[in-house]
Amino acid sequence: MNISGNTVFIPGATSGIGLALAVELQARGNTVIVGGRRVGLLEQIAAEHPAIDTVQIDTTDGASITSAAKEVLAKHPDLNVVVAMAGIMRIEDWHRPASFLASAEEVITTNVLGPIRLIAAFIEHLQAQPDATVVTVSSGLAFAPLKVTPSYNASKAAIHMLSESIRLQLADTTVKIVELEPPAVRTSLLPGQENSEFAMPLDEFVAEVVALLESQPAAKEIQVERVKFLRYGEARGDYDHVVEVLNASDPHGR
Template structure:
């Protein structure tokens, strides 16, 4: 997988890449996209460790999926991240892939600060500081691996705003530019930076999103992501077809129409 998730340009490959035999840590993966991706990667023959705050949920998932590693972690808490990193690296010294999956989405009304400020601060702490702290906790170790990957998770909303989620949109735009910048800095190392850009997916990120016809079915999303990882070894951004409507509006010249369509179609989008 790490060899698959290449962030730097390389000569074209003649065959699909093998995404087996890696050791992958996915904090924030006890449900939704993170869990579905973890299980798919485990099925592909990788050692996968999931992280989350609820020890009962972690125990349940470990019992249901033999071989799945678990570690308690709260990505909003710097001390928790450091503790989890030590545990993961002590138990899985071959770790070569970090997927910074944890994230939250909150609806905000910016007409009055009392109706958005607390939510906005929580979103930035989780979605921006969380990945930064996770990368800081693992980047030195990953540089010792011959072929390593950090996967960041932004969103189609990094490129086209959903009106009701300003801080979420901004946090994912920050992750996009962080990914671009860190990739440049780590170009002289063995660590690749790959950005996963989901569209709206049927998860519990927002109330009602799991039942939304606008959102992409979770199994279809993960299946397409894994196919892209297998067939596009040099991709810097992993984009399912559905997200390209949001991702490339400005490049196509129809950005205003994309914004209008997104904000009239459905209250859910990520």
């Protein structure tokens, strides 16, 4: 993926990693469209960052994705990058089904069905572009489990394998599949995470991501240094140690 000269749509970017990445990509010479559910946040982004376009989208709703895709493509027919950023994380106790089932279903709908529907809404358009990219967002927890977030871990493992698979299928097209694999980052993904000393500062994470995109335009996976402990535990042969350290590192195991 080239670091500039793109038209980029990032649904799920009204806060956290998505918004920080949107701002940085716009500053790097890209046209950026941010998507989100909450109109108030979209209006705030438009006021604070007038160069960034906004569109309302709920990635848990297939009809909303279809409608938003039509709006984005009507306004930005040169769209060539889609970043499937929207995601949620929930703490679950699997001893009691009543306490986790609804949460687990919500996580899978948002984190797995959302990206699948999103890619489906844009993939024909992207294949018609001379150079296009789909950025999926998995996690270090796709490769080592945090015990308190089973459905989140599973959803991100699914995104990793989805990315691997569709990259193979789309190898005969102009569409590249790039998988972003964050570690814990100081955002509000879980309560208290934005202040966690175990999580990577947001500005440092985004700066490293952008530097990697710039220096490795052909990369299939974007991995900041902090995530490699989780990503390669099995390959190094110290997977059990990684899982032990991960789940003992702070109250949430991050």
